[in-house]
Amino acid sequence: MTYEEIEEQTVQAVTEVLEQARLRPGDIFVIGCSSSEIKGVHIGQGSDIDAAKAVYEGAQRVLRARGIFLAAQCCEHLNRAVVLERKALRENWEIVNVIPQPHAGGSFATTFYQNAEDPVVCEEIRADAGMDVGDTLIGMHLRRVAVPVRISLKQIGQAHLTCARTRPKYIGGERAIYDHNLSGGEVRR
Numbered sequence: 001m002t003y004e005e006i007e008e009q010t011v012q013a014v015t016e017v018l019e020q021a022r023l024r025p026g027d028i029f030v031i032g033c034s035s036s037e038i039k040g041v042h043i044g045q046g047s048d049i050d051a052a053k054a055v056y057e058g059a060q061r062v063l064r065a066r067g068i069f070l071a072a073q074c075c076e077h078l079n080r081a082v083v084l085e086r087k088a089l090r091e092n093w094e095i096v097n098v099i100p101q102p103h104a105g106g107s108f109a110t111t112f113y114q115n116a117e118d119p120v121v122c123e124e125i126r127a128d129a130g131m132d133v134g135d136t137l138i139g140m141h142l143r144r145v146a147v148p149v150r151i152s153l154k155q156i157g158q159a160h161l162t163c164a165r166t167r168p169k170y171i172g173g174e175r176a177i178y179d180h181n182l183s184g185g186e187v188r189r
Contacts, residue, residue, distance in 0.1 A: 010058025025067030037134025038157030052107035
């Protein structure tokens with residue numbers, strides 16, 4: 001598989017997720033990416049900066065055009081922290097001090113950090129949708145209710161692909177049961 005093919009697969013995958021996720025400008029799309037898995041090597045065993053660049057370029061081509069922020073999840077050596085642009089930060093997201101490297105953060109996070117205008121790293125965020133390339137476990141960085149997104153691609157390169165969007169929590173509704181004796185958090189007896 002060529003790097004151009006990896007980039008085009010990424011463009012297709014991100015585009016298909018966005019068709020279902022209904023993101024708006026300013027929303028955040030997180031990607032966890034194992035460049036090793038893309039090459040068909042066990043995660044963490046064959047980091048490939050060029051494969052990571054292909055995924056980065058493909059994703060940014062689609063996301064920038066829509067005004068959506070990309071966030072790059074680091075590998076487990078940095079506790080899966082996330083790199084993002086400073087202007088994408090939300091209130092109460094704490095910045096940590098680390099610069100990802102290919103073998104401590106991963107090639108994808110390193111690529112993002114090197115190409116960002118003003119990169120910062122946070123231990124945790126709450127993204128609106130995302131893509132997991134190579135079973136990197138992005139779920140910890142999605143908003144609380146994640147919904148699987150099925151797209152036509154099942155992998156990028158040799159890496160298994162899992163996608164998700166988020167939605168607000170459903171509460172109430174026609175099947176909900178309420179205790180009408182509650183008032184202000186206290187039970188009337």
